[in-house]
Amino acid sequence: MAHTPIAARPLAAILDLDGTLVDTLGDFVHALGGMLADLSLPPVGRAEVETMVGKGSEHLIRAVLAHVLGQAPGAAAVQALYPRARDRYQDHYRAVNGRHATVYPGAVLGLERLCGLGLPLACLTNKPTAFALPLLRAKGLDGFFAHVFGGDSFARKKPDPLPLLKTCAALGTPPARTLMVGDSSNDALAARGAGCPVVLVTYGYNHGVPVRAVDADGFVDALADLQMLPKK
Ligand SMILES: O=C(O)COP(=O)(O)O
Numbered sequence: 001m002a003h004t005p006i007a008a009r010p011l012a013a014i015l016d017l018d019g020t021l022v023d024t025l026g027d028f029v030h031a032l033g034g035m036l037a038d039l040s041l042p043p044v045g046r047a048e049v050e051t052m053v054g055k056g057s058e059h060l061i062r063a064v065l066a067h068v069l070g071q072a073p074g075a076a077a078v079q080a081l082y083p084r085a086r087d088r089y090q091d092h093y094r095a096v097n098g099r100h101a102t103v104y105p106g107a108v109l110g111l112e113r114l115c116g117l118g119l120p121l122a123c124l125t126n127k128p129t130a131f132a133l134p135l136l137r138a139k140g141l142d143g144f145f146a147h148v149f150g151g152d153s154f155a156r157k158k159p160d161p162l163p164l165l166k167t168c169a170a171l172g173t174p175p176a177r178t179l180m181v182g183d184s185s186n187d188a189l190a191a192r193g194a195g196c197p198v199v200l201v202t203y204g205y206n207h208g209v210p211v212r213a214v215d216a217d218g219f220v221d222a223l224a225d226l227q228m229l230p231k232k
Pocket residue numbers: 016017018019053054055056057124125126127128158
């Protein structure tokens with residue numbers, strides 16, 4: 001049974017998107033496959049992509065190019081290909097967004113329960129806002145959120161604490177009473193830096209590292225398990 005030592009009932013919650021609410025790995029794999037084919041480069045496997053997701057699309061594209069070229073992400077060959085790769089990736093991602101993605105079991109129930117506790121919710125993702133909003137709409141999740149912020153909403157992305165602090169400000173709740181729910185060390189590091197309690201789901205993408213090794217206040221196997229948060 002999941003356990004959390006979070007002492008006080010949160011006044012609001014911030015949810016990550018990829019790997020927490022929606023399993024988007026299939027969308028990433030299809031968009032990256034299309035990008036690589038357009039560049040006449042070999043495909044990348046699903047297992048590799050899973051370890052590269054979560055730090056925004058620029059990081060993902062650079063990591064994939066480096067992987068298929070057998071170079072470091074900062075290498076000149078990666079730099080040279082990046083602008084065209086980004087354009088191709090964006091076209092493919094826009095075309096597939098949501099088609100190969102599924103809402104995780106328990107996610108809707110978990111959101112309903114958080115709303116039932118009277119908590120205002122925000123979605124904070126490193127995904128570009130232009131991809132995050134249509135995905136949430138397509139999956140029927142947009143109505144749960146008072147705010148949706150993407151990787152391009154603020155000057156820095158998670159794991160920097162800035163996006164969490166800005167999201168807490170938008171929600172109007174102090175970080176110490178604003179729960180972050182995510183799937184990776186990005187979310188946990190950002191939460192620690194911002195002073196937010198953090199619970200991680202055990203089923204998402206954590207850069208190929210077991211998520212329970214991450215410093216967090218609790219772990220849940222499904223968002224529906226968040227019902228065990230303190231009631232006061
Ligand atoms: O890197 C991404 O696009 C996914 O980011 P997220 O896990 O913050 O939603």
